Amino acid sequence: MFTGLIREFAEVLSYTTPILTLRATYKPKIGDSIAINGACLTVISLFEGGFSVELSQESRSLLAVENLKGKVHIEPALALGDRLDGHMVQGHVDCVGVIEKLNQKENGLDIEVSIPTKQLIYVIPKGSITIDGVSLTVNDVNEKSFRLTIIPHTLAQTLIGTYKLGRRVNVETDMFARYLHHMFSKKEGLDWNSVDRIMAIY
Numbered sequence: 001m002f003t004g005l006i007r008e009f010a011e012v013l014s015y016t017t018p019i020l021t022l023r024a025t026y027k028p029k030i031g032d033s034i035a036i037n038g039a040c041l042t043v044i045s046l047f048e049g050g051f052s053v054e055l056s057q058e059s060r061s062l063l064a065v066e067n068l069k070g071k072v073h074i075e076p077a078l079a080l081g082d083r084l085d086g087h088m089v090q091g092h093v094d095c096v097g098v099i100e101k102l103n104q105k106e107n108g109l110d111i112e113v114s115i116p117t118k119q120l121i122y123v124i125p126k127g128s129i130t131i132d133g134v135s136l137t138v139n140d141v142n143e144k145s146f147r148l149t150i151i152p153h154t155l156a157q158t159l160i161g162t163y164k165l166g167r168r169v170n171v172e173t174d175m176f177a178r179y180l181h182h183m184f185s186k187k188e189g190l191d192w193n194s195v196d197r198i199m200a201i202y
Helices: 057-062 152-157 175-185 192-201
Strands: 008-016 019-023 033-036 039-047 050-054 071-076 095-105 108-114 128-131 134-141 145-150 168-173
Touching (some): 039 057, 108 152, 128 145, 168 175
Antiparallel strands (some): 008 019, 019 050, 033 071, 108 145, 134 145
8 A cells, every 4th residue: 555645756767568677875674665657566576775566567557657767656565563644556557548637826836637438437526546656635626637736745746747748647536435336336336235245344
């Protein structure tokens, strides 16, 4: 699990399918989970000043792998007892979105992102969403896209301020919205025993 709060920018040293090698000040251990641009990946090797992770074929098919160059967002997985800011993020990217509009505001930047209809049903006005690993709040939802407002602090702490029109980004929708949709879309529906089991998980 993650929070969607970026720990630091890492520098991509190389990406030769399926191995991504990064330079970073963060020092993980072999086997640690770490989110790279929002995708939960496993550390497979370490070296002085950095580490490598491996991307499965499934991961590569879901991610905007063309962005694995220059700087990337990284966030280590939550440890038991860590403070939870942002929102609950799994690091399971649902789809790739496209930056459709960028509008500079007095104290921030409005961004419109389009995603497939299949995933758009999980996006809720004033709900949470993750873009390239960054926890953000949805302003409103349109027929094919949603709008976000990025405040100056977030622009300074992430790479979002460098994004251009047409850029593809990794999108993870809110996991609770996905769970609820899945449960309520089942033909057999829910009963109180099921609700009790779900509540016990959290």
